[in-house]
Each structure stands twice: as C-alpha cells, then as structure tokens.
Amino acid sequence: MRDNRGFTLIELVLVITILGILAVSALPNFINVATQARQSSRDGVVGAVRAGVALSRANNLVTAGPPGVYPATLDAAAAGACAAANRCFDTVVTGGIADGAWSKTNGTTYVFNDGTTTFTYTYSVANGTFTAPNAP
Numbered sequence: 001m002r003d004n005r006g007f008t009l010i011e012l013v014l015v016i017t018i019l020g021i022l023a024v025s026a027l028p029n030f031i032n033v034a035t036q037a038r039q040s041s042r043d044g045v046v047g048a049v050r051a052g053v054a055l056s057r058a059n060n061l062v063t064a065g066p067p068g069v070y071p072a073t074l075d076a077a078a079a080g081a082c083a084a085a086n087r088c089f090d091t092v093v094t095g096g097i098a099d100g101a102w103s104k105t106n107g108t109t110y111v112f113n114d115g116t117t118t119f120t121y122t123y124s125v126a127n128g129t130f131t132a133p134n135a136p
Contacts, residue, residue, distance in 0.1 A: 038117075042119070049074065057128060070128035072125060073107060074092055075090045076091070077090070081103045082096075082097050082100065082104065086104075109122050120133075
C-alpha cells in the first residue's frame with residue numbers, strides 16, 4: 001500500500017493562485033498608505049499651529065498682556081527649511097517643528113512640500129488664521 005503524504009501539484013497551484021489574487025487586491029491599499037501619512041502629518045502640524053495660536057490668545061486674556069491679541073509671530077526661525085537648528089512655529093508649538101517638508105518663506109508665509117503636493121500657508125496676525133487657499 002502507498003503512503004500518501006504531501007500535497008498534489010494541483011493543490012499547490014490553487015493555493016499559490018489564491019495568494020496571488022489576495023496580494024494583488026491588497027496592493028493599492030499599501031501604496032496609498034504613504035500618501036495618507038504625509039497628509040496626516042501636514043494636518044497635524046496645521047492643527048497644532050491653529051490650537052497654539054488660539055491658546056496664546058487665550059493666555060493673553062488671562063495675563064497682563066494685551067487682551068485678546070494674537071501672537072505677533074509664529075516663531076523666530078529664519079527663512080528656509082524647518083530643521084533642528086531652525087525650528088518653525090516654536091512660539092505656538094512646544095519645541096517647534098523640525099520637519100523638512102515645511103519651510104518658512106517670510107514672517108507670515110510657510111510652505112509645505114512633501115514631494116508630491118505643495119501648499120502655501122499664510123498666518124494673519126489680525127485674526128489669528130493659518131490657512132492655505134489650495135489646501136483641502
């Protein structure tokens with residue numbers, strides 16, 4: 001009598017085919033993860049800056065500072081890329097931002113460029129907004 005151990009060639013081909021179909025159907029989800037991570041990073045920084053501006057204004061209401069005044073600047077960084085030696089948003093975000101995707105153009109204009117998208121954000125001292133006309 002023969003000892004039948006192992007799989008037949010047809011069984012192996014079927015399993016490999018099924019695994020291939022699953023891999024192909026999941027691939028678009030993995031490709032999109034990097035784009036979503038860059039967008040989430042940008043949204044996190046923008047949210048932190050906006051919250052910091054609001055908090056700074058609220059602190060001015062409590063302290064002896066001028067009531068309800070928005071911060072005059074978001075940082076003391078020089079124009080150029082945000083880096084460890086040139087942290088952006090350190091007036092309103094504890095520790096500032098050293099993310100190379102961000103750069104400072106002038107005292108009120110910042111650019112986010114992650115290699116695929118570019119957004120130009122402008123800070124308004126008058127009303128405390130930090131917005132980009134082309135950002136979602």
